[in-house]
Amino acid sequence: MVCGWNRCILRVDLSEKTVQSIPLSEELLEKYLGGMGLADKIIWDYILEKDIRAGFDPLSPDNIFVIAMGPLTGLSTQGGRGIYQYISPVTGHLGGGSGGGFVHAMLKQAGYDALVITGKADQPVYLWIDDDSVSIKDASELWGLGAHQTVSTLKKQHGEVCSVVIGPAGENLVRHATAMIDGFKSAGGKCGTGAVLGSKNLKAIVVRGKKGVNVADPKAFLENDADFRNAIKENSAWPRFALWLAYFHTTPFKPRLAEHIYDYAVRLEACWNCHMACCGYHEQSRGKYPTRGTGPEIANQESFSALGVNDLEALNYYSDLLNDYGIDWKEGPGDIGIVMQLYKDGVLSAKDTDGLELDSGDGKIIEEMIHWMAKRERIGNLVAEGKMNIARLFPEARKYDNTVRGTTGYGKDDPRTDRRNIGPAVMCHFTPYRGACLETWGWQSIGLADFSWEFPGKEGLRSGRGYTREEAAEIVKEVVGADDHAMFSKGEPKGWCKLNVRIGNWVVANESLILCRRIACIVDNNITRAGISARMxxxxxxxxxxxxxxxxxxxxxxxxxxxxxxxLGITRTQDKFPEYFYQPLGDGMGGLTEEDEKVIHEEMDYYYSLRGWDLETGQPTKEKAEELGLAIEWTALQKDGPYKDWEGPPLAGVSRGQRAAS
Known part of the structure; x- marks a missing residue:
């Protein structure tokens, strides 16, 4: 009996209009687990077959799109997540992300470990998966609808189903378009999930799964799953309401928290089989911004506050607008912001913006820019290219582009604010596969953080506490050993490297199981208490x-x-901070210096040596590849080289001379 896995891939070729169920070997699944590992192995084999390399257009029909589930998806507590992987239209290299909701558990219970989509339909379509019955259906009447209306229309046609849908932004190939999952509980990545689906003319993936998943030892599994649930409940840092409400402890929204939060928050929603319920849902029935939807979260608070938005009602409204269009919360506002800066600097004029004066903080302007970006109209056609690509078109924008390899890290890890931030900032910006990434690095460190807060609940003041600094220090020492712990304790940047290597390995494994990072990193402490996940x-x-x-x-x-x-052209050359971080920050805080660069270079040398990677190229050595069972892959990589340096995705449809193409 097959247990945990289904040992089956559903492969759909939209160009050929074919659907195949392809068996998976037990050996491959044991080697890569599922989720992220399975998706990456599928993509590796595909790019070798198609000889995809630097300069490939991710918006072409030849891109591959993978949704992969893990052996614990559809089974365990908070086992509702899935992984989305593809070549990113934002960056031009490997991209993707994870998503929650219910659809991944349904895909798993329909009998599949992964859904692989290639080609391009000749007209708008959606995929309907009802266990073994899989069909490609006409989506002409859905094309052009927002995500909200698309989901409601699909439910009218098919009943209570789960779905992944794109909005108009994905249809119009906005590079930061995302996919909206199960009524907008979670979006599948900031690397252009929606744009890839839109480039394939795929409006939606609709799923009903009724088969269930077999378990080898049901009694023991349920006992371990109960241990997992109890560990969540017992952890004082994560009371039921803490995660979502704690997001409001960022300026400029904190002053309004106590007085107004429950004017908007109506409930918390959970992913499949999870009692944590970290997805907030708000409703605004009065004021100038009537709206309802999920969030907000720390990502869009940070990005909209940079545009001068300091009103919770406006934040909720803009977030819902982005959701309906299908645009990433963090990256979309940043794309608007960099174009506003070009306008302020006189690089763009009112002629380029159809008379719209792009003054930061004007709500009407921000709303108009969201509409134009989603539709690729007027100056929105430029905004839709994303910060890095705007800077490629306009060198004047490079000093405002805070991305590394196309994606944005976390503002609080800016090394200019405190040179002690260089260590974690380098790890956050250089080491993730998809470029700078809060999710890949930031969540890893939560279990090791001095983490406490107070916030108003309906029952009165609530509080939570994670590890103290002393407790965290002991955990770090256990994870990295005495020598690296000594560097970490002294605040030396190299002190972060071994911690990043070990936690990074575990987080990638966690994304292959796949379990929610928000809970697994606390319950298992990533490494030192990961026994529950292993037993499950x-x-x-x-x-x-x-x-x-x-x-x-x-x-x-x-x-x-x-x-x-x-x-796809990534070497050590691309592991560097952009010009943005060398600009003065103000208040006496200067940009990075040559002395800082030496420190960063030493940190990365140490990181590469711990990884077993070549110090010159930043690539795995032959010895490391053989040690990990990747000798065949390493040999293929060398045989097909050399590779052109990465420069980003090809830019089509917009140029410096087409600043406001409609």
């Missing part, structure tokens, strides 16, 4: 897994991701 995996699949073997699988996947990016 063993009792689900009937195969013996340990914390050490899972971490080793994570290391294998991490190295495979680096090989994929190597084919």
């Amino acid at each position: 995996l063993s009792t689900a699949t009937g195969k013996e897994f340990t914390t050490e073997s899972i971490e080793r699988i994570g290391e294998r996947i991490f190295n495979l991701q680096r090989m994929i990016d190597a084919r």
Whole structure:
């Protein structure tokens, strides 16, 4: 009996209008687990077959789109997540993200470990998956609808189903378009998920799964799953309401929290089989911004506050607008902001903006820019290219582009605010496979953070506390050893490297199981208490897994991701801060200096040596590849080289001379 996995891929070729169920070997699944590992292995084999390398257009029909589930998806507590991987239209290299909701559990219970989509339909379509019955259906009447209306229309046609849909932004190939999942509980990545689906004329993926998933040892699995639930409940840092409400502890919204939060928050929503319920839902029935939807979260608070938005009602409204169009909360406002800066600097004029004066903080202007971006109209056609690509078109914008390889990190990790931030900032911006990434680095450190807050609840003041600095120090020492802990304690940037290597391996493995980072990193502390996840995996699949073997699988996947990016032109040359970080920050805080660069270079040398990567190229060595069972992949990478340097995705449809193309 097959347990944990289904050992089956659903492969859809939209160009050929074919649907295939392809068996997966037990050996491959044990080697890569599922989720991120399985998706990356599928993509590696595909780009070798198609000889995809730097300069490839991710918006072409030849791109591959993978949704992959793990052996714990559809089974365990908060096992409702899935992984989305593809070549990113934002960056031109490997991209993707994870998503929650219910659709991934349904895909798994329909009998599939992964959904692989290639080609392009000759007209708008959607995919209808009802267990073994899979069909490609006409979506002409859905094309042009917002995400909200698309979901409601699909439910009228098919009943209570789960879905992944795109809005008009995806249809119009806005590079930061995302996919909206199950009524907007979670979006699948900031790397252009919606744009890839739009380039394939795929409006939606609709799923009903009724088969269930077999478990090798049901009694033992349920006992371990109960341990997992209890660990969540017992952790004082995560009371039921803490996660979502704690997001409001960022300026400029904090002053309004106590007085107004429950004017908007009506409930918390959970993903499949999760009692954590970290997705807030708000309703505004009065005022000038009547709206309802999910969020807001820290990502859009930070990005909209940079545009001068300091009103919660406006923030909720703009966030819902982005959701309906299908645009990433964090990156979309940043794309608007960089064009506003070009206008302020006189690089763009009122002629380019059809008379719209782009003054930051004007609500009508921000709303208009969102509409234009989603429709690729007027100056929105430029905004839709994303910060990095705008800076490629306009060198004057480079000093405002805070992305590394096309994606944005986390503002609080800006090394200019405090040179002690250089260590974590380098890890956050350089080491993730998809470029700078809060999710890949920031969530890893939560379990090691001095983490406390107070916030108003309906029952009165609530509080939560994570580890103290002393407790966190002991955990770090256990994870990295005495020597690296000494560097970490002294605030030396190199002190972050071994911590990043070990936690990075575990997080990639976690994304392959796949479990929610927000909970798993606290329950298991990533490494030192990861036994619960290992026991759940063993009792689900009937195969013996340990914390050490899972971490080793994570290391294998991490190295495979680096090989994929190597084919797409990523080397050590691209592991660097953009011009933005060398600009003065104000208030006496200068930009990065040559002395800082030496420190960064030493940190990355140490990181590469710990990884077993070549110090010159930043790629896995032959010895490391053989150690991880990737010798065949490494040989193929060398044989097909050399590779052109990465420069970003090809830019089509907009140029410096087409600033306001409609």
